[in-house]
Amino acid sequence: xxxxxxxxxxxxxxxxxxxxxxxxxxxxxxxxxxxxxxxxxxxxxxxxxxxxxxxxxxxxxxxxxxxxxxxxxxxxxxxxxxxxxxxxxxxxxxxxxxxxxxxxxxxxxxxxxxxxxxxxxxxxxxxxxxxxxxxxxxxxxxxxxxxxxxxxxxxxxxxxxxxxxxxxxxxxxxxxxxxxxxxxxxxxxxxxxxxxxxxxxxxxxxxxxxxxx
Amino acid sequence: xxxxxxxxxxxxxxxxxxxxxxxxxxxxxxxxxxxxxxxxxxxxxxxxxxxxxxxxxxxxxxxxxxxxxxxxxxxxxxxxxxxxxxxxxxxxxxxxxxxxxxxxxxxxxxxxxxxxxxxxxxxxxxxxxxxxxxxxxxxxxxxxxxxxxxxxxxxxxxxxxxxxxxxxxxxxxxxxxxxxxxxxxxxxxxxxxxxxxxxxxxxxxxxxxxxxx
Numbered sequence: 001x002x003x004x005x006x007x008x009x010x011x012x013x014x015x016x017x018x019x020x021x022x023x024x025x026x027x028x029x030x031x032x033x034x035x036x037x038x039x040x041x042x043x044x045x046x047x048x049x050x051x052x053x054x055x056x057x058x059x060x061x062x063x064x065x066x067x068x069x070x071x072x073x074x075x076x077x078x079x080x081x082x083x084x085x086x087x088x089x090x091x092x093x094x095x096x097x098x099x100x101x102x103x104x105x106x107x108x109x110x111x112x113x114x115x116x117x118x119x120x121x122x123x124x125x126x127x128x129x130x131x132x133x134x135x136x137x138x139x140x141x142x143x144x145x146x147x148x149x150x151x152x153x154x155x156x157x158x159x160x161x162x163x164x165x166x167x168x169x170x171x172x173x174x175x176x177x178x179x180x181x182x183x184x185x186x187x188x189x190x191x192x193x194x195x196x197x198x199x200x201x202x203x204x205x206x207x208x209x210x211x212x213x
Numbered sequence: 214x215x216x217x218x219x220x221x222x223x224x225x226x227x228x229x230x231x232x233x234x235x236x237x238x239x240x241x242x243x244x245x246x247x248x249x250x251x252x253x254x255x256x257x258x259x260x261x262x263x264x265x266x267x268x269x270x271x272x273x274x275x276x277x278x279x280x281x282x283x284x285x286x287x288x289x290x291x292x293x294x295x296x297x298x299x300x301x302x303x304x305x306x307x308x309x310x311x312x313x314x315x316x317x318x319x320x321x322x323x324x325x326x327x328x329x330x331x332x333x334x335x336x337x338x339x340x341x342x343x344x345x346x347x348x349x350x351x352x353x354x355x356x357x358x359x360x361x362x363x364x365x366x367x368x369x370x371x372x373x374x375x376x377x378x379x380x381x382x383x384x385x386x387x388x389x390x391x392x393x394x395x396x397x398x399x400x401x402x403x404x405x406x407x408x409x410x411x412x413x414x415x416x417x418x419x420x421x422x423x424x425x426x
Contacts, residue, residue: 048357049312061301065315068307075300087288088274094281099262102278102315112320115346120333133328144261 001026004054007207010168011066012053016202017164022077030209082161100165104138131176146185214239217267220420223381224279225266229415230377235290243422313378317351344389359398
């Protein structure tokens with residue numbers, strides 16, 4: 001299988017974590033978002049949305065949207081499972097994951113930041129404030145939820161779909177200057193993840209296309 | 214079960230469609246988003262995000278995030294299924310659903326529109342243009358995908374999770390003045406849905422808390 005992704009894309013990062021947790025090796029192809037390669041004809045033929053990641057299966061089938069890809073991987077490579085078996089806990093893990101993937105991340109996506117820069121005359125300070133606002137808002141709700149559990153990962157003893165989403169979002173939080181000390185439980189979960197080889201393997205700075213500042 | 218929702222909330226609308234397709238009856242409690250009831254202490258105790266919908270189960274468990282709720286309902290009430298059995302088609306239906314629920318909807322969510330109005334000095338025209346921009350961008354990609362299939366619904370002969378997402382988003386598209394004629398296949402699927410009693414039952418204007426203009 002081939003994963004078309006970008007080192008700093010949080011959706012690509014999520015899928016890389018899922019693959020690493022399952023021990024599944026894929027070929028990585030970089031789509032340089034800073035250079036606009038995502039809207040090249042080649043990439044649009046892979047994904048008409050012009051987004052990464054795209055997971056290309058052996059038969060050429062292309063899957064998009066990180067959460068749909070992770071669900072597919074959970075079916076194709078069931079062990080370890082990214083979701084608990086109990087339907088209610090499962091729904092709660094999915095909900096917390098969607099709070100990141102469907103509420104925080106899309107609003108501080110590169111295309112939105114570009115738009116507010118161009119159409120709303122936002123400079124660096126306003127762009128950073130925008131991203132930080134939506135991250136802090138979502139993390140405040142998630143911290144409130146996470147506080148109710150004593151487990152090392154959210155509601156569980158092993159990383160799930162939620163940690164696949166949390167770690168890339170915490171990475172973005174730091175990039176945009178959000179103080180993670182406001183979210184002690186989320187910070188603890190993030191740190192527990194960072195200690196694991198699978199998460200280190202998937203980290204942006206360890207990708208072949210990473211650019212050192 | 215009790216569904217805390219709002220007539221015009223597209224995430225609430227998605228869950229209402231899912232419940233109607235499955236023939237599951239619930240008690241509906243309106244949370245008036247225009248009056249700010251979503252950030253009342255009562256509602257924040259149901260959902261720290263201050264969002265609707267919230268599905269409260271018989272034992273008091275509260276589930277949030279429309280897609281997580283729909284997944285839970287698909288498990289608890291398996292017939293008719295909201296997702297096809299084939300794992301690849303399943304992943305593609307999930308991806309198309311996420312294109313709406315995780316890429317379009319969050320950016321034209323009420324809280325974002327309020328923020329650009331307050332922080333970016335946007336008036337009615339700019340707010341409408343913002344919403345219309347993101348809807349048209351996402352629908353352009355989805356139309357491209359939908360064109361490849363001859364089925365009455367996306368990739369299938371019966372409505373799925375995707376139609377639970379599409380119909381509320383098409384409703385919003387019309388509200389924000391997006392011309393659906395640009396998206397003939399999506400428009401056709403939306404019309405096929407609108408003819409069904411389940412979708413009519415779930416429609417905003419048929420809810421007890423609907424406000425006629």
